[in-house]
Amino acid sequence: MRKRIVAGNWKMNLTFEEADELLDELMTELEQASLPRDAQVVVCPPFPFLEMTTDYANDSYFMVGAQNVSEREPGAYTGEVSAEMLKSCDVQFCIVGHSERRAYHGETDALVAAKVNRLLQNGLRPIVCVGEVLAEREEGRQLEVVGRQLSEGLFHLDASQMAGVVVAYEPVWAIGTGKTATPAQAQEIHAHIRSLLASRYGDATAQEVSILYGGSCKPSNAAELFGCADIDGGLIGGASLKAADFMAIVKAL
Numbered sequence: 019m020r021k022r023i024v025a026g027n028w029k030m031n032l033t034f035e036e037a038d039e040l041l042d043e044l045m046t047e048l049e050q051a052s053l054p055r056d057a058q059v060v061v062c063p064p065f066p067f068l069e070m071t072t073d074y075a076n077d078s079y080f081m082v083g084a085q086n087v088s089e090r091e092p093g094a095y096t097g098e099v100s101a102e103m104l105k106s107c108d109v110q111f112c113i114v115g116h117s118e119r120r121a122y123h124g125e126t127d128a129l130v131a132a133k134v135n136r137l138l139q140n141g142l143r144p145i146v147c148v149g150e151v152l153a154e155r156e157e158g159r160q161l162e163v164v165g166r167q168l169s170e171g172l173f174h175l176d177a178s179q180m181a182g183v184v185v186a187y188e189p190v191w192a193i194g195t196g197k198t199a200t201p202a203q204a205q206e207i208h209a210h211i212r213s214l215l216a217s218r219y220g221d222a223t224a225q226e227v228s229i230l231y232g233g234s235c236k237p238s239n240a241a242e243l244f245g246c247a248d249i250d251g252g253l254i255g256g257a258s259l260k261a262a263d264f265m266a267i268v269k270a271l
């Protein structure tokens with residue numbers, strides 16, 4: 019059965035000392051928390067803090083994700099980070115297709131597909147973000163947009179590969195804006211994603227895939243969102259930078 023997951027995306031925030039302090043607080047809090055057996059917590063720091071984060075993770079109850087990976091095999095690509103490097107640093111997850119990378123770094127569905135392949139070839143689990151921008155929602159095109167992102171970014175995979183992928187539905191108009199999708203709006207898209215997975219791969223695989231909600235998720239709305247049938251947890255941006263807020267969201271799993 020699929021896992022319930024809360025993943026924290028720190029984005030390009032924090033200094034080394036601040037990251038160290040946050041990880042220390044998280045480790046202490048997680049030791050004391052009693053989480054459901056099917057719950058997983060993932061912390062996705064910037065690259066320079068990955069090693070420190072995996073050191074903490076080895077003694078704690080969370081797993082580590084990167085925020086990006088190169089679509090290329092190792093070689094002469096200055097400034098890039100390969101899936102092999104992430105694997106060798108004990109990283110288990112990697113965010114792909116985040117709306118900020120789609121908007122500012124030209125990450126297309128084809129690039130998402132290539133990055134997903136590189137991650138799966140190296141035994142890492144992609145967290146693939148999909149979601150519509152405000153204009154697309156206003157035009158009522160959210161189901162079509164998410165369907166295209168899934169089919170072009172992921173549906174080249176076979177069923178066993180798909181079962182290793184985590185999907186994050188992140189309406190772009192809700193990211194970092196304080197505007198959260200209502201539980202009904204989020205559940206509608208999550209159910210649609212699961213039905214597309216079921217049509218492409220069959221019901222058993224669709225039931226294996228964790229589908230996370232992201233977009234201004236916070237302690238005050240996490241429980242209601244996570245209570246929806248097809249919402250299996252959250253991808254958390256701003257609220258993952260404060261241990262108390264992040265832990266309150268984790269406890270809503």
Ligand code: PEP
Pocket residue numbers: 027188192193194195232233234235253254255256257
């Ligand atoms: C994100 O960037 O993945 C995100 C969900 O951000 P926030 O929680 O800050 O809206």
